[in-house]
Amino acid sequence: MSVKHSSEDLPFGAVQGIASGNVPAYCCDYDTVDETRLTNREAFRHYENGIYTGYKWQCVEFARRWLLINTGCVFDDVAMAYDIFNLESLKRVQDGKRLPLMSYKNGSPIEPEVGGMLIWQEGGEFAVTGHVAIIVGVEKNRLYIAEQNASFSAWPAGMDYSRSLPIHKDEQGNVWVEEEEHGTPVLGWMLQKNDTSYSQPTAPFTPSKLKILSQTASSQPSQSDWLDVNDNAENAYVHMMDGHRMKCSGDQSQFYIMSTSAQRAVRRATAELHSQFLFAVDHVLKRPETWSAFNIPEAVWPKIQQSWNNRRNEVMTGRFDFCLTEMGLKCYEYNADSASCYMEAGRIQGKWAEAFNVKLGVDSGGELFEGLVKAWKRIRDEVTEHDQSPLHIHILYDNDLEEAYHAKFMAQAMEKAGIITHMQLGFKGIKRNSDGGLSDKNGVAIRRVWKTWAWETALDQLRSELANESKQNTSSLRLVDVLLHDNIMVHEPLWTLLPSNKAILPILWELFPDSPYLLESTMQLTDSLKQQGYVSKPIAGRCGSNISIVDAQANEIAGTSGQFADQNQIYQAFFPLPLIGNQYVQICSFCVHGSMHGLCTRIDPKPVVTSSSDVAPLRIVSDDEHGEFLVSSINN
The missing domain is CATH 3.90.1720.10 (endopeptidase domain like (from Nostoc punctiforme))
Incomplete structure (x- = not known):
């Protein structure tokens, strides 16, 4: 509220x-x-x-x-x-x-x-x-x-x-x-009455309303080029996807539907979990004995504490990864720092529906862009209340095709909110000023940054420096020099490191063991997890890398490789994604200032969602429509 x-x-x-x-x-x-x-x-x-x-x-x-x-x-x-x-x-x-x-x-x-x-x-x-x-x-x-x-x-x-x-x-x-x-x-x-006249009957909730269903568009696009290449963000997306399509492979007309009851359940879970994650962050920051589990350099903790004290209410966006089945709704993790798929959810799946003439239900990400605009307006108003000059934000992104369209999509939300943006590809042209500050190639001072890089990437550079593993070239500007600069404010705030680090999951489980949305999570593998099957995850891993799924018979049923094998692991109860057709389907909820503003799917033929997993269109239909499609799917 x-x-x-x-x-x-x-x-x-x-x-x-x-x-x-x-x-x-x-x-x-x-x-x-x-x-x-x-x-x-x-x-x-x-x-x-x-x-x-x-x-x-x-x-x-x-x-x-x-x-x-x-x-x-x-x-x-x-x-x-x-x-x-x-x-x-x-x-x-x-x-x-x-x-x-x-x-x-x-x-x-x-x-x-x-x-x-x-x-x-x-x-x-x-x-x-x-x-x-x-x-x-x-x-x-x-x-x-x-x-x-x-x-x-x-x-x-x-x-x-x-x-x-x-x-x-x-x-x-x-x-x-x-x-x-x-x-x-x-x-x-x-x-409080005994007479039921005119009272609203309570509709019983049935688990089948949580079932995700697969559908196929009845028509193909009237034109193959259905995205606007004159739009910077959409042009970058087309370049990344090598064409006008939403999925890299498979039937482009296939999509998924979920009921309004399921959407409501995810919305409720998003708000409740966001509050619980923030409570867990506060819990950790007050207990230094918990800090070692996060593998964050000691020198950074005072900065995290300062970030939390000053900007705990400034969190902009994050993405919850959910498993949604008839068995319930469970949260895998919270990507509160540099999450992806905003453009796919907030624009591409809506444009896909227009191109394929899909009128069933409503776009699951239709409110995301305006939610981002509203959030950025809030930031703009807070800043300009004390400083009447226009708000400038540098958008820092890497030489990566996916980061390019993600950065340009976010820039459009900022610009609609009245913020002046400066696209900054890597560190090209950034200069150190005589006063110790930084400026871009046009001489504009860099005071605020939104980045696609994860905070963990900057910390890796700091860890390397502290361990003297490599000789640092002090004349060459690094990510850590920008993101941890005393005169630069970064969105998202530094404290979002903590809810994004999977070491928070065992702490959440200790704090909220009765939450219907959390999975049992521990730092050490327990007999309880062995008996029910578990997933091991690196605490600061990304993109589904270095994940292992082990069943109750101690068999590894899925695993991924990656660059995070040397990290500390957490162990989480195994709650499998639903297999719909030949794809495992994960639901992603986009949280903006504490509430859900859009949904999308991530799909993969394997049980672990990775950076190469597709995003497929998701539509929200009424409970009655969902029930009709469910009956039809059973009969067929």
Whole structure:
């Protein structure tokens, strides 16, 4: 949830107001947390008379605490606030009895009541999570609510509510609640009733909705050149692919579909895992005894700590690699630093659908480019708020065809956000200035950099220097000289090294062993992993290199070679990718500022996805359409 700040904001934990029943609402501005008092995740869990109510001080926590204090009931744990709308009962704490909970969509003839819960769907300022508030007053044309985490300011003086919302009845007698402030539609309201009249039935979730299906376009493109070679990014992509195509091999008309329920599951997992990875980063930085597992030079840790302290909220983008099957959704890893496939997801698969006249469903990456633009605008606004001069960013990329189109695609997002970009191929033309700074061949000072290189590449140069393995030519500019320069700010921040390093995975497993999205991961091979089968991965490996898959009978069923064989390994429970036709299919979710903004697939005839694996088009279809195609595939 993204809440707007104002000059009247209170600090984290300050009382914003007192709701009916003498229930205080607390400020949830995490930017002002006193980390000397709340030192770990457990400290954020709140208990009321020994009953867990939620995380301080989120909207769900307030709703559960209000109900507990005023009715003696609580609702079950939910991943997102909007999930409350699918609950069917409350639990009475005294005896554990279940009481029916009815949900009424906005526009229902059943009016909201005091003590009910008002639920928002995801979107606007309530993006990803949705929102919940308690109804504390109802009048003919107004609804009064109490809540947490909708603002950070105090409630109106002397009032037992945070704000009011207009309500009205239409000609058919249906009641509508209007949201004026946060730009997010109200989903509906929840009431504890026995009468099921007009209540919204809960649709049961079936595992088959998570199944990815293969489809084939019914027509071929009317013209073979369906990408725009006058566009710098698309021209570079065509050059890389040696033609206008999305896959290097195989049937170009073949694509995949996933249901809206599956998309929703990945969206929820992306947001929850992003928060968990960030919590794990904070956990590591506070515990130097964990640092050795990451094999990062000691001299770099203070810079990582500084990067985290100053820029923990500035993470731009990352890519989660998921396995999605009827058995569930599991995360393999988080590429939070220099991830690839943005252009394939955000543009190429949409253009493919236009060329092949595929109208089924919607483009799974259709929102990615605008999500990137919005994120860069946020960076631009934060910088220009203090400095009115235009924001310049140098885009540093290697002499690699894939990096070229990736860099040019990102440059287009920056330029649309009002940022002036400078394409910098390698270190050609970069000069050292007399003041110790760097400038490009045109004399423009290099102050900010976005790079396609991984931070680990720069660290390898530093490791070599520290180990005296090779004589350094101090007159020759190196990647490490640019990325770790004191006067250059790099996007993504240096701290993204940690969530991208697979040594974070065992720490995540220790912190969140009950997460439905994590796979058991350890630094040492355990009997538990041997019994279920496991995957060994180098902690800073890339592109699927040096991965080994071993089954429960100790047989290696797949393995890849590469340049990371000498790295430390982690071991992760084996959860195989689905084999669809003759391809293993991995789902990639693109995370921008903490929420999902697009999806794509990576496919390979072997069980390990590598840099040579194709990206195939992915479309999102309704649950009903998905069910029809599923039945058809079974019958055939």
